[in-house]
Amino acid sequence: MQAIVMTGAGGPEVLVAREVPEPTPGAGEVVIRAEAIPVLFPETLLRSGAFPMPAEPPVTFGFEAVGTVTATGADVDTGLIGQRVAVTTLGYGSYAEYVCAPADSVTPVPDDLSAADAAAVLMSGSVALTLLDTAALTGSETVLIEAAATGVGAALTQLAKTRGAARVIATAGGPAKLAQARKLGADDLIDHNDPDWPSRLPEILGDATLDLVFDSIGGPTAAALLDAMTPLRGRVLSYGFLSGAPAQITATDLLFRGLSLTGCAGPHWLARVAAARATALHQVTSGALVPQIDTILPLDQAAEAHRALESRTPLGAVLLRP
Structure with missing residues (x-):
């Protein structure tokens, strides 16, 4: 599968598209086929080296993704397979066609909410x-x-x-x-x-x-x-x-x-934020929160997405689409 690998700390150019093996879920994990991946400002700080990465490069980059569950690991309800969900990784792994994440990070996406809108408001x-x-x-x-x-x-x-x-x-x-x-x-x-x-x-x-x-x-x-x-x-x-x-x-x-x-x-604090994810998505379906999306780029343009975010010019979320 295609993924964006952080090859080391530095500018956006350290985010490189590569072919890597599809992930296999371990115990307590799910794999989703990603449909929309938010590019977050804190990720630019991790990439630049301002904050330490939770895993040493080279590593597939990214925090969050929205898509459809394709596989579950041990101790995870197999009924999740086929469901549209948002997931949060352990700090790496979401800039990819398939994303492995803890099952306890799964947030169901309402049927009437697009993957892009869900990704734009999740964080x-x-x-x-x-x-x-x-x-x-x-x-x-x-x-x-x-x-x-x-x-x-x-x-x-x-x-x-x-x-x-x-x-x-x-x-x-x-x-x-x-x-x-x-x-x-x-x-x-x-x-x-x-x-x-x-x-x-x-x-x-x-x-x-x-x-x-x-x-x-x-x-x-x-x-x-x-x-x-x-x-x-x-x-x-x-x-x-x-x-x-x-x-x-x-x-x-x-x-x-x-x-x-x-x-x-x-x-x-982050545990409280995680507990609010489902409510955030329902705020969109109720009309209280309107997603602001500036740009949706192909996955292999992750470096360009980071350049856009660091320019402070986008008027909404910047998303990647595998």
Whole structure:
């Protein structure tokens, strides 16, 4: 079968199409014939060497895939064979025609949902729902969503008002993404390509303050938001660092403002995200969440997919199709 092999850490060119043996499921595993494979921003960090790979190269790359179960291993219900599902690997192996994954990662795909739409929201939708559950919005709060036009930010922007946000202030990079964030439901917009963008918040907020920040940018700008937040109940949910570094906020920064920061990462957090996958797919079938797909490329163009993602230009998910 064809697969995309990461030959070593580096640029997109380290992702090479090769013929490899079809996987055989072990105990507790399934194999699916992949129909749609999401290309995720965290994968670009793994490929580049910014984060350690869970397996040494050369190795078939990729986190997630959507397709039809073709085989099951020992201790797995054979009734899964023929079912359309989404799966999550152990950190490698999904950029391929056939994908082996733990059976406990299987999420059934509703009959009226396409493989592409399921792949587009599997990660972004489940993370957004988990963030919103953690936020416990009250129905009267003002929230800031960073990088609101694509990925998790786009899902948050679509869902926030249905989950208790009264006003959504969104950041995005450039006119096209700002227009996209507006289309998705943002009330106010800030171009975060301006490094001094937090200084615009007082003008936009007026007499209001930020009750909640969904922080995906991190870095030094995170601390610049704190004076615009609601004393005693303002909170930051930090779940990404598109700037290249986590939020540079100290306990002192929070303590003297009466604010809180929750780190949304680690195994316990990821277990909650995994539990939200089915709900994310049903949010699409209910119409609450509209998949945003920018590009679908053939599997052998995985390197080009990574270049597109790193350019920060796509206005939706980038998918691979075997």
